[in-house]
Amino acid sequence: MPIPNYVILRELRKLHLRSSQDLVDDSLRGWSWDRPPLRPRAYLGLSVSEVTSYCPTRRDTWLRRMMKIYPESNDTLKTGLLVHELIHKTIKHVRKYLAINDNPWDVYRDVVEEVVGSAEIPESIRSWAVQLVKYIAIQLVAEASWSSVGDGINPWLSWISEVRVDGSLLGLSKNLRVDALTGSNIVVDFKLSKPYENHKLMITAYAMVLEANLEVPVDYGLIIYINGVGSSLNIKVESLCISSYLRKDFIDARDEVIDMVLGEREPPKATSCNPACPFKNYCGVA
Ligand code: SF4
Incomplete structure (x- = not known):
């Protein structure tokens, strides 16, 4: 969701400082999709949520891919x-x-x-x-x-939402949707939960896919946490640099999923599960 420009500018100032200490190597930019380490071992059309699974053993991806079990809505x-x-x-x-x-x-x-x-x-x-x-x-x-000029409102609005992008160059799905992109090329993801580490990997995946498609750097992300459902609206913004570390973590996570699927090894049930996991009935988790 749009947040005021002054908030974005404030976050960008912080991020500029951080990114100047970590210059991203060209080999980790999305446009380097045709060579290692970005080139995937197999093109399986993975979704971003399969790569950044909240299931500690990635059993959800296994169930969906190999057992053809679909998540239950909740x-x-x-x-x-x-x-x-x-x-x-x-x-x-x-x-x-x-x-x-x-x-x-x-x-x-x-x-x-x-x-x-x-x-x-x-x-x-x-x-x-x-x-x-x-x-x-x-x-x-x-x-x-x-931002109006002259007598009328300037209709230019810098946010576009539900941006469709093709992730296949990086071994992901052809039909990915990025929640939003700001005019300053910041990739935005909306979340209705508390922060989890995998949210950073998700936004990194989208940034790298955008780089592969657009051939321009996407260096920053905003995760907008929308909470207080059913009571009072609570919105928090987390800004992040799409750093070399996050990029490597995303590549490792993607390659792990590819290996798991190609290796046909069924992952065990996790010992600690997300209470909102849509596979918990199938796994027999309370
Ligand atoms: S119920 Fe637990 S083990 Fe099963 S897919 Fe969900 S998180 Fe993984």
């Missing part, structure tokens, strides 16, 4: 899908309405009405979801108003 997954839909629709509708209406408050009102009215929101999280849509819409409309 409330956490459903809320995640709904939130991504609300964010995407709000960004899209603000862009559309700003192009035809130069009154920011009309745009704000119309977008909130349309997005909330067209989504199927469970009653238990309705007021929280409305807060979320209002928050995104107000950020975008305010940003557009401040």
Whole structure:
């Protein structure tokens, strides 16, 4: 979701300092997909979540790939899908309405009405979801108003959401979706959970895939944590450099998954499982 430009600029200043101490070697840029270490041993069309699995033994990937068992939906997954839909629709509708209406408050009102009215929101999280849509819409409309030139609003909005990218050059799926990309080429991922280490690997994967597709450096990422579901909206931003270390970790994780699938070794059940794991019934985990 859009966050104010001053927050992005503040985070970018910190990141510039960090990245100047870790210059990324060309061999770790996405555009070096045709040679080691980026060239994958096999092209399996892996999803980013398969490579960055939250399951300590990667059993979820095994179950999906080798046993053809599909994850069961649960409330956490459903809320995640709904939130991504609300964010995407709000960004899209603000862009559309700003192009035809130069009154920011009309745009704000119309977008909130349309997005909330067209989504199927469970009653238990309705007021929280409305807060979320209002928050995104107000950020975008305010940003557009401040950047207005002459008499009208400048309709340029720097965020694009649900960006489709082809990850196949790096052994990933052809149909990846990046949550958002800012005008300054910062890759953005939205999360409805507390921070986990694998979130950094996910955003690294997207950054490297973007580099492979666009042939421009993607050095920074923002993970936006959206929490307080069902009560009051709580948003935190974590900024990170897509460092050499993260890039190597992503390559190692991808190669481990490829080896596991090619080696046909069934991973054991984990001793500590994520309570929201959609395979827990199959694994018999409480
Ligand atoms: S229930 Fe546990 S072992 Fe099974 S896939 Fe999920 S996290 Fe892995």
